[in-house]
Amino acid sequence: MKNILVIGGGGREHAIIMKLAESKHVDKIYCAPGNGGISKYAECFSVSATDIDGVIALAKKLQPDMVVVAPDDPLVLGMVDALQAEGFMTFGPKANAAIIEGSKVFSKELMKKYNIPTAFYEVFTESEKAIAYLKEQNSYPAVIKADGLALGKGVIIAENEEEAIQAVHEMIDDQKFGKSSARIVIEEYLTGPEVSVLSFTDGKTIVPMISSMDHKRALNGDMGLNTGGMGTISPNPYYTDEIAKECMDKIFTPTLNAEGRTFEGCLYFGLMLTPKGPKVIEYNCRFGDPETQVVLPMLEADLYEIFEAIYNHELDKVDIKWKKGSCACVIMASPGYPQKYFTGYDMEGLDEMGQTDGCFIYHAGTKLDENGKLVTSGGRVIGVTATGNTLLTAIANAYRGVEKVGFKHAHYREDIGQRALKALTSEV
Ligand code: AMP
Ligand code: GLY
Numbered sequence: 001m002k003n004i005l006v007i008g009g010g011g012r013e014h015a016i017i018m019k020l021a022e023s024k025h026v027d028k029i030y031c032a033p034g035n036g037g038i039s040k041y042a043e044c045f046s047v048s049a050t051d052i053d054g055v056i057a058l059a060k061k062l063q064p065d066m067v068v069v070a071p072d073d074p075l076v077l078g079m080v081d082a083l084q085a086e087g088f089m090t091f092g093p094k095a096n097a098a099i100i101e102g103s104k105v106f107s108k109e110l111m112k113k114y115n116i117p118t119a120f121y122e123v124f125t126e127s128e129k130a131i132a133y134l135k136e137q138n139s140y141p142a143v144i145k146a147d148g149l150a151l152g153k154g155v156i157i158a159e160n161e162e163e164a165i166q167a168v169h170e171m172i173d174d175q176k177f178g179k180s181s182a183r184i185v186i187e188e189y190l191t192g193p194e195v196s197v198l199s200f201t202d203g204k205t206i207v208p209m210i211s212s213m214d215h216k217r218a219l220n221g222d223m224g225l226n227t228g229g230m231g232t233i234s235p236n237p238y239y240t241d242e243i244a245k246e247c248m249d250k251i252f253t254p255t256l257n258a259e260g261r262t263f264e265g266c267l268y269f270g271l272m273l274t275p276k277g278p279k280v281i282e283y284n285c286r287f288g289d290p291e292t293q294v295v296l297p298m299l300e301a302d303l304y305e306i307f308e309a310i311y312n313h314e315l316d317k318v319d320i321k322w323k324k325g326s327c328a329c330v331i332m333a334s335p336g337y338p339q340k341y342f343t344g345y346d347m348e349g350l351d352e353m354g355q356t357d358g359c360f361i362y363h364a365g366t367k368l369d370e371n372g373k374l375v376t377s378g379g380r381v382i383g384v385t386a387t388g389n390t391l392l393t394a395i396a397n398a399y400r401g402v403e404k405v406g407f408k409h410a411h412y413r414e415d416i417g418q419r420a421l422k423a424l425t426s427e428v
Contacts, residue, residue: 001027002304005062006042007049007079008070009033011331011364011383012289016070016303017041018360019296023304030062036347036374037354037363037382050074052082059088066091066307072149075265075285076102091307097263098285100255104154104185105147107283114258116251117279119143121187127172130186134164141189146171148180152228157189192274193238193423194281196291199252199269200306202315203262206252210298210322211239212291213420218338220415227338228380231416233391234294234327237423238273247271247278255283264310293362293383294327326394329385330402330416334365335409337379342409347374347382349405359401360385376407391421 002025006013014037020026021041032055034044047054050073059067069079069092078095092098099106111118124130134142144167146154154177158164171181198209212234218224251269268284268291287295296303300321309318334341347354347366354374355361362385365378384401388394395417402412 001025002065003028003030003062004066004068004304005030005032005059005064006068006070007032007055007074009035009038009049010071010289011362011380012287012292013070014038014041014362014364015293015296015360015383016068016287018362019299019303020068023302025302025304030064032058035363036366036368036377037361039368040353050077052077052079055079056082056086059083059086065089066304066311068092068307070286072098072101072284072286076149089308089311091265091310093263093265093267093285097261097265100263100267100283101285102149103147104145104282105183108185108187110255110258111280114254116254116258117277119188119190119279119281121185123147123183123185124168125172125183127168130168130172130184131165133186134161134168139189140164143187143189144168144171145185145187146177146181147183147185148177150177150180153177153226154180155226190272190274190279190281192272193236193419195236195239195271195273195278196232196288197239197247197252197269197271198288198291198295199267200310200315200320201256201267202264202310202313203256204313205315206256206267207315207320208244208248208252209295210234211236211244212288212294213238214288214291215413215416218411218413220413225338227333229288229290229331230333230413231328231330231383232290232294233329233395233417233420234291234298237391237420243273243278251278251280264313289364290329290331290362290380290383293329293360293385297327297360297385297387298323298325323387325387325389326391327385327387328391328394328398328417329362329383330398330412331364331380332382332384332402332406332410332412333380334376334378335411337411341379343376343378345376345407345409347376347405347407350374356401356405358386358397359405361401361405381407381410391417391424395421
């Protein structure tokens, strides 16, 4: 039996841990730093997910059979390289492959070189040149992206010249995201339904997971500020078998074969289904959050076996199947999120394991207080997740969970999955 250490502390990590806990090979699970809900399933250690030395020291102490590095920052910083150098078996790409998310300039150049469909773009390091380009293009909305990681906040969709110029100054001149925005990408604005496709890959074989749809805006009807994601559904009805095939031929396979870098782990394709075909909006070098929360409950395979096969470059030998039906996840967030938010509220309606019947409750921002009770501690607090034979029942089951559990002043969207349902009824 295997002991696993998972690095990270959000809903995505909770979903990974609950799936690993189902594996017939897995005995004990450790997590750093974890959170209140995760601590019911894994022994948690207060080591930050970006503290490479701290994680190495913890791994040396615990001697796990595998270390799963889930978040983007430690992957881009080279945590997998450091763990492998110490002889640990890992899940996650090395730094030279994680750069596909770590640098937008790198990923855009890769797509250009290998003819992978994406938005037209230019790269800038000087604000005057960027502004001159914006004026010359005079096309709005304009999309302005910081090159490096920026906590998911590095993309500005500027509605007019004034907003665009402000974004350029903030990124390049004021270094809003530090070094991450010293270089920027200005790209064409694309339209169409968005699809997230996570994939397992060992560098030789790529196995797309079931598709999903995120809901990034804070408020109903896709209004309000951008967030880390307010809910997800799976599968995404816009992503037909025909489109999946096109993506495999024009996007997934060319990306896998693109460079002399071996990507081992979960490669995430953020796609937009434009009138001119599917295009890549972004790559991520890791499982999506909250996509993982609706994808892993649909997996009909042993997650540990997949991780081990990826490490051994034997992914082609694993049979990966998906359950029939659908899954929906509704994020319950702290009052005020995604701006300044309030925490410290008691969690209600949860059992001893931090769960409730009929749902998976994936904890993102909860902790145990001094009396061992679960209280809110972050922006996104829990993802209330349920499956169903149809998308409609999955959504209804998730919202039934939302009625039962929560905390004071919880903020959540009431329309998770509605756009997907419309797509189904109009047979897109
Ligand atoms: P990202 O942080 O890269 O996931 O981008 C955040 C969101 O910005 C995406 O999910 C899209 O909704 C939007 N976005 C990014 N690039 C474009 C683009 N070229 N055209 C339209 N929307 C975009
Ligand atoms: N849900 C989007 C992401 O994980 O980046």
